Amino acid sequence: MFKKIKSDLPASVVVFFVALPLCLGIALASGAPLFSGLISGIVGGIVVGFLSGSQIGVSGPAAGLAAIVLTAITALGGWENFLVAVVLGGVIQIIFGVLRLGIIGYYFPSSVIKGMLTGIGIIIILKQIPYFFGIDKNPEGDFAFLQVDGENTLTELLKTLNALLSGNFDKGATLIALIAMGILILWSNVLSKKGKIFQLIQGPLVAVVVGILYFFFTNGSFLALSSEHLVSVPVPESLSDFKSQFAFPNFAVITRPDVLVTAFTIALVASLETLLCVEATDKIDPHKRVTPTNRELLAQGTGNVVSGLIGGLPITQVIVRSSANIQSGGQTKASAIIHGFFLLISVVTIPHILNYIPLSVLAAILFIVGYKLAKPSTFKAMYKGGWMQFVPFIVTVVGIVFTDLLKGISFGLAVGIFIVLYRSFKNSHFLHKEGEDIDDGKIKMTLAEEVTFFNKGAILKELDNLPENSFLELDVTKTKFLDNDIIEILEDFALKAKERNINIKLISERGIVENPPSYIDFFKLRSKAS
Incomplete structure (x- = not known):
């Protein structure tokens, strides 16, 4: 594990x-x-890190759960009661892992996953702009479009723009952010290639x-940083003060229905995000590992049990820290x-x-992380991949930027499912005229291997568009499954065909049938024979 130290x-x-x-x-x-x-960050790093099978993923408190936690603490009657839900949520995640439900993650299209990465990259950049200029005082974890102070991402950016135009921004925070950005760019593009010392000591450090x-050298000058633009870690005055920062679950409420519902919600959302x-x-x-x-769900569940027992927030694997790890050269867990x-x-x-530590310096570091996730080349590559790739991608990106992570992914997934249905609708059959003479009336329709009720509209439209006095050759030799809805459409079309003088030749592995009297009986016999 420490071979790549x-x-x-x-x-x-x-x-x-x-x-x-x-x-924080x-x-x-x-x-x-x-x-x-901090407790959940420590547990996510040490406990989940040891148990996880991921070599580059990093776990900790997730912004996507912030709204759930905020509501639940009040609804359950206090922090200690909420911790019971965190512990139970971890137990449920362990059960998910035992039941091997981790396979769910593989059913999300790659276009949606890429949209998720890009959307998060954009969100990181947009959310750090106010911190870069020392303007915003909202919590750094507020990654949703709507914020806890009633503002949203766009209004915060507009406030930042107005402050810049009026000169009402923190010059010291901006100056050190620009210096930090220069150091990061110089380190990654120039110095890292000059010697091993620059690879061992990273630019962010x-x-x-x-x-x-x-902060120390400018203290007292007009470029000084105020405390509100610095990191704020709780500072215990003694060992007993440090111990008092831990909290423990109130297991007396473990049987309450609202606690159980909250626990299941935490387990479901945390598992999906992970x-x-x-x-x-x-x-x-x-390395494409x-x-x-399933092991990840077991690790996350164990982490949440430990975190809840000692007073920590719910834990998930988180993309911001994981991507920062990858882009900084992390090789193993x-x-x-x-x-x-x-x-x-x-x-x-x-x-x-x-x-x-100035928050504007951390904003500069996150700028680089966000840019690497949302490079313009990603948009270009997805656009070249065709609209069936680009549309779910861009819907996911926009959804994440203007709502939140889970809603944005849900929008992209919904579009992805619609495209799958559209493909199924289009690929149910192939229709073409026989020979070079398009007026000879010979038309051939070949059905796909599986034809379901999703294909009803496409097949019905093509059959209704067949001209009178034509000849239809319907080939079902490759068809393994034919939905009963489609059989009924063919049955109804047989009656219409007689009225419109359309002759039908049905071709299957059992032979050729001219104008079959009953498609339902034919396919029942065909099913028994196969």
């Missing part, structure tokens, strides 16, 4: 700096104690260190595990130092 250690540092503000922000957006976000130094993230990270894994999805230990060690030993 030269690659995994620098990647774990990047993931740590990406995960830290997200853990998602906790804040969820209406939960800030420390609960240098950017964060420079950001901390900037399986989608697994599918997405496997696609961008340079395949994650065992060691990077996820080490990042979890970094979180644990830092909140115990140096929380006050972490509170000097």
Whole structure:
């Protein structure tokens, strides 16, 4: 597991700096104690990291669950009651894994998965713009279009634009963000190719260190950073104060129906988000490794049980941290595990130092992550793939940007299903004229291997469009399944054909029948014979 430590250690540092503000922000957006976000980040890194079969996935608190958590804490009567639902949700996920339900993730079209990655990349960029200029004070975990403060992504961007035009933005936050962005670009495009030292020490770590130094050197000047633009980690004053930040479930409410419903909701949503993230990270894994999805559900379920028992938020595998891991050169699960230990060690030993990290520097790091997920070349490639690939892709992207992750994926999946039905509608048969003379009246229709009720409209339309006094050759030799609805259409058409003087030759593996008197009887006999 630690054979690739030269690659995994620098990647774990990047993931740590990406995960830290997200853990805190998602906790804040969820209406939960800030420390609960750090607990779930630590458990997601260490516990899930060890148990998972994913080599590059990183788990922790997910923004997609923030709305559920926010509502449930109040509805269940408090944080300790909610933790019972987290524990039970983990148990249900373990049951999902035992029942081998991880296969569900493979039924999502690749166009939707690529749309999910691109949409998240765009969301990351849009959400970090206000932080880049030191304007927005909302929680970093608020990745939905509608935000907890009543604003949305577009209104926040408009506020940022107005602030920039009026000069009412934080100059210090903007300056250090630009410096950090320059360091990141210089490191990845130039210095990383100059020597091993620049590969071992990653650009994001240098950017964060420079950001901390900037805070101290500019303190008291007009370019100084205020505390509201810095990371905010809870700082315990003593060991007992640190222990008091942990919370424990109130198992007295374990039999309440509302607790059980919340637990199942958490298990279902967390499992779906995890399986989608697994599918997405496997696609961008340079080594194209395949994650065992049932094992992943078992790992996530165990992680949620542990997280709930000690006062943490629900856990899923998350695409922002996973993609940051991949793009920073992470090779094995060691990077996820080490990042979890970094979180644990830092909140115990140096929380006050972490509170000097500018949020605008972290925004610059996330800018790079978002761009790599939503490159213009991705849009170009999907467009060249044809409309059946591009439409579900773009619907997923727009849905994620303007609603949230699960709704956007649902929209893309719905369009994908519609396209499958459309293909089925179009591919039910092939119709062409015999010979070069298009007026000789000979027409041949060949049915596909499987023809279902989805194909009724297409077949009915073609049969109704046959001209009078024509000759139809209906070939069903390759047809293995013919829905009863289609047989009834053929039965009705036989009556119309007599009135319109259309002769029918039915070709099957049993032979040729001219104007069969009953299609229902014919296909019943054919079914028995086969």
